Amino acid sequence: MQALTVSTRIAVTMEQLGRLRGTDSIEARFSDRHIALSVFAFDNDMIVTPHLANLVGHDSPAFHLRRHQDDGVFDRFAMHVRALWDEGRDVWAVSAASASEPQH
Secondary structure, eight states: OOOOOHHHHHHHHHHHHHTTTTOTTOOOEEOSSOOOEEEEEETTEEEEEEOOTTOOGGGSOOEEEEOOSTTSHHHHHHHHHHHHHHHSEEHHHHHHHHHHSOOO
16 A cells, blocks of 8 residues: 555645634644654643654654653653744635635
């Protein structure tokens, strides 16, 4: 079985995120950086998946981080994600703008 292309994976993710649009406290952003990382943060817990070469996301390891101290692994990932988040673009604003563009 051949791995999905990046564009297909993005389309699948966007379709799934579309189901959550309008849900309170759910936000998603695009980044122009190549981050090779998925992060899901919830209060003092975080799921971090580094995307390994030649593997799709679900074949890469996922780490459950829990905040236990200042400036620990959790805080360092949180700082990294915050920087990416702050410069990122709202997924739904971008998809709405794309939908309103004329089709060729």
